[in-house]
Amino acid sequence: IPYASLIQAFNSLLGQLLTESAASIETWRTKILTALGTDGKVIADVIPELELIIGKQPEVPEIGPIESQNRFNRVLKEFLRVFAQKEHPLVIFLDDLQWADSATLKLMQILITDPYQQYLLLIGAYRDNEVSPTHPLIQTVEEIEKTGTVVNNIVLEPLDLENVTELVAETLNNRTEKVNNLAELICNKTGGNPFFLTQLLQALYQENLLKFDFDFPIYPVTNQESKGGWNWSIDEIQAIGITDKSVVQLVASRIEKLPVATQEVLKLAACVGDKFALDVLSLVSEESANTTATQLYSALQAGLILPLSDAYRIPLVFDRAESINLKLDTSRVSYKFLHDRVQQAAYSLIPENRKKSTHFNIGQLLLQNTPIEKLEENIFDIVNQLNVG
Numbered sequence: 101i102p103y104a105s106l107i108q109a110f111n112s113l114l115g116q117l118l119t120e121s122a123a124s125i126e127t128w129r130t131k132i133l134t135a136l137g138t139d140g141k142v143i144a145d146v147i148p149e150l151e152l153i154i155g156k157q158p159e160v161p162e163i164g165p166i167e168s169q170n171r172f173n174r175v176l177k178e179f180l181r182v183f184a185q186k187e188h189p190l191v192i193f194l195d196d197l198q199w200a201d202s203a204t205l206k207l208m209q210i211l212i213t214d215p216y217q218q219y220l221l222l223i224g225a226y227r228d229n230e231v232s233p234t235h236p237l238i239q240t241v242e243e244i245e246k247t248g249t250v251v252n253n254i255v256l257e258p259l260d261l262e263n264v265t266e267l268v269a270e271t272l273n274n275r276t277e278k279v280n281n282l283a284e285l286i287c288n289k290t291g292g293n294p295f296f297l298t299q300l301l302q303a304l305y306q307e308n309l310l311k312f313d314f315d316f317p318i319y320p321v322t323n324q325e326s327k328g329g330w331n332w333s334i335d336e337i338q339a340i341g342i343t344d345k346s347v348v349q350l351v352a353s354r355i356e357k358l359p360v361a362t363q364e365v366l367k368l369a370a371c372v373g374d375k376f377a378l379d380v381l382s383l384v385s386e387e388s389a390n391t392t393a394t395q396l397y398s399a400l401q402a403g404l405i406l407p408l409s410d411a412y413r414i415p416l417v418f419d420r421a422e423s424i425n426l427k428l429d430t431s432r433v434s435y436k437f438l439h440d441r442v443q444q445a446a447y448s449l450i451p452e453n454r455k456k457s458t459h460f461n462i463g464q465l466l467l468q469n470t471p472i473e474k475l476e477e478n479i480f481d482i483v484n485q486l487n488v489g
Contacts, residue, residue, distance in 0.1 A: 105194045108408075109149060113183065113190075114149045115409065128182075129153050135178045142175045175479065177214050185348055189219040196440070197226040197237050198424070205240040213247045228255070258292030271301060272310070272330035281334050289343040295439055296347040302403075303350050306357050309337050351445035355404065362398040366405075366454050369396075369435070370446035371462055371485070375408070378433035380481075384462045389433070394434065404442050408434040460489025 117128050132154050136143065140157035144150045151157060163171065182192035194200070194208070212222050231237055245251050259267070265283035269275055272282075290296040304310045313331040337343060345353065355363055368384050369376045382432040399405045409432070437443040450458055463485030470478050 103146065103207060105196075105199075105200060106192075106204055106207060109192045109194065110147050111149055113145065114153065117153060118149075118157070125153060129155075131182050135182045136175060138148075139171070139175045142172055146172075169170050176207070177211060177217065179216060180211060180220065184217060184219040186219055189221060191221045191223065193225075195225045197224045198230040198235070199326050200237060202236055205236055209240050209244055212244055213249055217256045225272060241247070259294060260292060261287045264290075264292060264297065267297070268301075276327045282332060282337075285334065285337070285343060290347075295348070295441065296350070298345070299347060299350050299354070300343065303342055303354055304332070304337065306354060307340065307342060309333075309340065309342070347441050348445045348448060351404070351442050352448055354402065355399075355446055355449060358398045358402065359395075361395045363446075365392060365395045366399055366446040367450050368458070368462070369405070370437070370443045371450075371459055372481075374440055374443050375434060375436040378435075380466070384465050386465070393433070400435075404438055405435045406438055456489050458489075459485045463489055 117125060120128075132150075133140065136154075138158065139160055140150070140154055143155045144154075160171075180190065194204075197205075200208075208222065208224075211217065211220065214220075226237060241251060261284060262289040265280060268283040268286060269279045272279065286297060286300055290300055299309070300487045305481065308333050312329070314328050326373050342350070342353075355366060358366075365381065365385050365387075367380055372380060372384065378389050378393060381396075382389045385392055385395075387395070396405065400407065437446070447455075463482055466478065466482045466485060475482075
């Protein structure tokens with residue numbers, strides 16, 4: 101989806117506004133309408149949630165594609181200036197820019213080089229091992245720098261042994277010498293990668309290799325107040341071979357500890373993408389939205405997927421009949437995988453001889469159940485599934 105990461109950021113911004121008081125929302129409404137004038141529909145077409153604040157917007161005149169793009173760029177800059185003010189600067193964080201589409205990168209460049217925009221900070225994260233000097237992201241950043249815009253680069257290095265020791269000691273509430281051996285083992289096996297490290301600690305806990313001991317002395321002194329912490333055996337950890345697994349294997353083993361129904365729905369979600377809506381997932385799993393949401397809940401509790409809004413709670417509270425009466429818009433209930441490695445791990449659990457047929461079935465279900473008037477906006481999702489199938 102063009103501008104997908106930016107749209108998500110703007111939705112998050114509007115979500116914050118909607119939690120404010122009625123008087124505050126009315127103030128924002130006035131400011132936004134003043135800034136957008138008669139062009140509110142230009143932004144509302146891309147960010148439908150905006151109409152929850154400013155109301156239904158009138159149609160805008162049809163113009164050529166180049167003029168339309170220029171109009172969109174101009175109106176979006178005016179929209180952002182409403183929020184990026186001296187008294188309340190605006191920060192936008194975009195993750196995984198190594199995968200950003202060209203439209204997002206171009207729009208990012210336009211916003212950040214706007215000479216009238218003084219209170220916007222754009223933070224972008226990307227994996228430098230996945231981009232080359234000719235990558236569109238790097239070229240975009242270079243173009244931004246040529247305009248005189250300040251660009252700061254921060255290289256995130258792996259955690260060193262001292263960092264890992266501190267993290268493990270804090271996590272396990274243990275300050276004895278014993279923690280040093282565990283930290284050294286974890287640091288060596290993960291290379292100081294924070295995501296791998298936290299997944300390894302979670303896996304050790306799931307395998308019952310980390311156990312809470314109320315009598316365990318957590319400091320190298322003997323008094324009553326220093327007892328109660330996590331205990332483990334390095335020999336047991338090494339014997340089970342869990343530290344020899346790759347991060348994908350490790351996460352896959354965590355997924356396999358979940359209920360079978362949860363595993364199956366996560367496999368389908370992995371085929372759909374790193375983000376997925378409840379309506380799509382319930383369609384391809386051929387279950388009700390409530391059943392699918394319930395199946396996903398174990399993965400939510402395990403921290404393997406994250407909700408994109410609090411709307412995920414609704415289908416968990418009401419049964420199927422009540423949800424039908426409420427006419428819940430399940431397309432608004434969306435999730436994302438904690439990390440692309442989690443998606444990769446879930447996908448790896450699908451047998452190789454079933455992957456193509458799974459994608460083909462998903463494509464067929466989407467094609468058969470997408471209303472004709474919505475076919476165009478979903479065509480890439482459908483065709484991508486059928487192509488893989």
